[in-house]
Amino acid sequence: MKFSDNTTQSAEYLRQAIPLMVKYNIPPNPLNYALWYTYVSKKVPSLNYKIDQTLDTYGTCPSLLGEQLFREHVISDDLTDSEDTKKQLLALTNTLTEQVDHAAEHTSYYGSVLEDSLVELNNSEGSPQLSNIISRLAENTASITESTHLFQQQIMEAQAEIIALKEELKRTRLDARMDPLTGLFNRRVFDTELEQVTGSNNHAKATLIMIDIDHFKDFNDEYGHLMGDKVLQYFGKLLKAECQEPILPVRFGGEEFAILLIGKEKEEAAVLAENLRKKIQAIRIKQKKSGKVISSITASFGISQWVQAETAEQMIERADQALYLAKESGRNQVQTAA
Template structure:
């Protein structure tokens, strides 16, 4: 998105945006500044409508929602950059294809020259070509094919460098310190920031949290190895992504523990999601390639709690942890609701 305001106009829009952010406990980071700056400028009516709905629902704008709205309404330049990267790759492949075709054609021509030379050398007629002429023709064509091959190898080397540069750029744009690299879920840092923002509003919204722990995970790792354990974590992360849609926030809390934050949800809704996930995890089947053994012992325990007005972040997380502990004490592979 392009901003065309003068310094005075921009300062005035920022003066309007900041009080809104403060009133609704919206973190003063660059993304939110851009979002609410655009809001007060009223240049994107659809964005304003979405932000108004979010404020009415939560009393704030959760970071997950902010990021989604930013992507949907303001990342046009970045999308164009990604399209440019794709176009560069297509152009590179087309150029290589042309070079390969040209080299193949020259190689075919050279093969014909060799055949003609062999025939000329084998010719017993009196009017056959002089040996000197045949040698000169071979030398010229050998030099030509050698040059063509050298140029093609040079282009391949250049292409490799370009592809590596594109790969590095893609990796750089995808790196995010807030994302767990194994599961692709956000990490606890994001969970804590989101929770602090939601509970920091004048009237915190209805809020439910799930704490999830994969049962006997250390013993699983000891028996089947850490690579197999990583596969289980990845699969659980995938299940959480599929069943926890925005603004619900699933995260890898640490180790074999996951958490889900559900703004606007009741305790019963949290229990329903937990039971769905418990059944999905219990249904995981992994077949070991070497032995053919089918692993069917993967389960998880769930603690579910909803926010009580007036409690702090630590108390809220503590009650969710206590509910999880109760689920483990009851034999695991179950859902326990906090008191």
Template sequence: MSKDNFVLSTGYLKKVVPLLMKYQVSATPTNYALWYTYVADADTDLSKEINESIQATGTLSEVQCDQLYQSHFADKKVKEADDFQQSLQALALEMGNTMQDTLKDTDTFQSTLDKTFSQLARVGEETLSMDETIAVVRSAVKGSNQIRQSTSFFKNQLADAQKEIERLKETLAQANEEALNDALTGLFNRRAFDAELDALASKPPPKGFSLLICDLDHFKSFNDTYGHLMGDQVLKLTAKRLSDYCREGIQAFRYGGEEFAILVPNRQLNGACRVAETIRASIDRLVIKDKKTGKKLDNISMSIGVAQFEKGEKIKSLIGRADALLYEAKSLGRNRVMPIA
């Protein structure tokens, strides 16, 4: 490294550490790489996204840092995914080849047995010499040994494959646990919601924030009537509508099942209720059709409870208040926002 580059990188270091402290971001290698790139202005798109988040919420949370890192520095994760897929393909190919070999040996042994029994059947019909009888038995024994070795090898292969499958399952489970996105809808998942809500509560934006708990009405009945595949399509469409309103720091999460959570920074209760009403009306206008028949299905609606974070409040209390308002909306006939702005 040249002296000029050393001086330059040292200057970036002096800028990165204060930013991590200012926004209360953990000094992990991934976060350091993210903010180093930011202060170096080495990625225009990354800098723009960070600036927009800071402008909207006054900070950049751990969840957002992780999301930005994955989108801008994801080579390692992509490689891990490719390695995982290649391991599965190699395992399937190896097991397939071994099975084909074993089946081939089994066919050969079956042919040997058929021939042997045919020859032995002659004992009752005609006289076989002792040498001929011994030769027939030896042939059967030889075939038996071959198939025993083949099946034994296949059994060992199955045992090894089972171990490899268990390892891959653990790898996949860990990847799913570490992921921040819901696989079906593409929204942030519950793990990301918990982390983001904790970050907002510990350092609220200048004008505070509000929580929206949203639940699709009569969704179980819809699933029972039209099937879970159609239900999944509804969840995806709903998530797409929610994503359309994720601007100015607003973030949407799949909270669980047909329930969603939305964090609205820098909005007082009335403003958050207006956001909720806009979302409710948008979901109410969704047209659900069966792609096979073209038939229009029952309308989907959403009930929403809105609660504004109170300084010093416990997260459990905030969620409880939003949940209570959601159930009040349900009890009043659904397809509405509570409290009424």
């Protein structure tokens, strides 16, 4: 999206946007400024419709959802242009490489022909002057061939670097927020989302599920850390599959996971937790070496629903207390904080 507002109009849009961001506890970062600037400008009706729906449902606009709206409605054209430019650049590089290959083949062939011709001339009684001319041509052709091969190598290295940088950029963007083992978002993302919800004064609803794998240390001691990692990876896949957006599953730390349900009541969280508990209990992992089937994996769950004026730490503490009760009551069960 291109912004072409004059200074006066831009200032007016910001004057309208900032109070809304404060009202709905929106983090003051450049992305959100642009998102809410666009919202108050009413230039993208589909964006306004989505934000209004989000505010009605959650009482705020969660950061991850805000990023998604920003990509889809504010810079979608720019992203398309950027991706097209990358594709065109890679295509151009590929074409140039092919052309250089082709030129190198012809130059090499031309050099071979001249060298053969020089040998024939030297073996004949031809003019010495003509022989010198052919000799210089052969030398120059060899130089051209070497330069062309060098240029070809540089082009190939540049192409590989472009691809590597593109992949590195993609990894860097994800690494700061992703847990590499499970593929879930990490504690950093969780804290940001929860702080935003609990800092809202708009009667937002939110429920937290804390999950802990039962006897995980004993499991690692008996079966090894590699098998333990497989269990954690399975947890990541299961939570991703069962927690549809905007439900946010994260690896909280170690063998502990958390699920933040924005806009949901504790009853809905309890249904999700019970469904996950049953699927975790049904996990069967076969050891490759021994062929032994491991079927002793379970998890305990603690749930708390956010209470107005409660801090994020207090909400987590109540969920932890419910989780502790689940463990003290025999594990492999769901407990909800009062």
